[in-house]
Amino acid sequence: MAISYKDSGVDVERGYEAVRLMREHVQSTYTDGVLGDIGSFGGFFQLSKGYKEPVLVAGTDGVGTKLKYAFLANKHDTIGIDAVAMCVNDIVCQGAKPLFFLDYFATGKLSPEVVATVVSGVAEGCRQSGAALIGGETAEMPGFYPDGEYDIAGFAVGIVDKKKVINGKKIKSGDVLIGIKSSGVHSNGYSLVRKLWGEDLEVLEKYDEELGAKPIDVLLTPTKIYVNSILALIEKVKVKGIAHITGGGFIENIPRIFPEGIGCRIDTRSYEVPAIFKIMQKKAGIKKEQAYNTFNMGIGMVVCVAKKDVEATIAQLESTGEECVVIGKTCNGSGVKLV
DSSP: OOOOTTTTTOOHHHHHHHHHHHHHHHHTTOOTTBOTTSOSSSOOBOOOSOOSSEEEEEEEEEOGGGHHHHHHHTOOSSHHHHHHHHHHHHHHTTTOEEEEEEEEEEESSOOHHHHHHHHHHHHHHHHHHTOEEEEEEEEEOTTTSOTTOEEEEEEEEEEEEGGGOOOSTTOOTTOEEEEEEOSSSTTSOHHHHHHHHOSOHHHHTSOBTTTTBOHHHHHTOOOOOOHHHHHHHHHHSOOOEEEEOOTTHHHHHGGGGSOTTEEEEEOTTSSOOOHHHHHHHHHHTOOHHHHTTTSOTTEEEEEEEOGGGHHHHHHHHHHTTOOEEEEEEEEESSSEEEO
């Protein structure tokens, strides 16, 4: 008896339908560098002129267990934004302008409608960051993922002139740290988030007075993309270093941009921490240091500038719609001290 690929659980026709449904979303991200008429097994991108010593900067990431809430709520249109954001926010920290993005979507049984919806979010993230979605992979893996579940990840490539790379080497004691506010939890710490909020959809969809919203809506708010604001800022101000506040929160991420012998003091009273973080800290029964070592605590990006550039930095960021605040200063030493 013959056994077909379809009999084993993989239906190539569903794959073809997924590609058809995705095509419009993908093409909406195309920029001038995309060479869409060459080849089909690889994505082509032509580098623009105007760079004296062009350097490519790459970053890769996924969405993590935030996906569990997308599955629970059957809401798949924003999770792709998270996948793009986690990558492009990383590479823009080095001063790189995103050029293109590739995604990887894997599931046990392919639903063309679900994958197309996820990719619509990927395309939205690409449009927000100016990256072209030039390719990707959709994998159907029977028996590997539970029914109705999937994974989404990807990587971004950007470009920057070598002399304009932002690497933190010139940061010194007395420089100022400016925090740019986040849109919420973003895409880190969800293994703890799920323990704190649980996975009962009825509870998650019930309005929470303390939170001022339905928990599921807050927890599925997509990661903010800072690319355009940061690129505009570095054209106007000499930015010494930029930290994307992801897994590890303030404690791990901010020191990554400091040269040896430099640490910082963060004034946690300098801004109002969003309710979601206060509630989670209380639910978990953890100290302030642990909270700031797990979540972004309302700050998604931190930029370091000289004291003389603070006013110009804040004005520029606000002109692009960002909410920002001075959260601390650098000092001699190491690590992060919370006050």
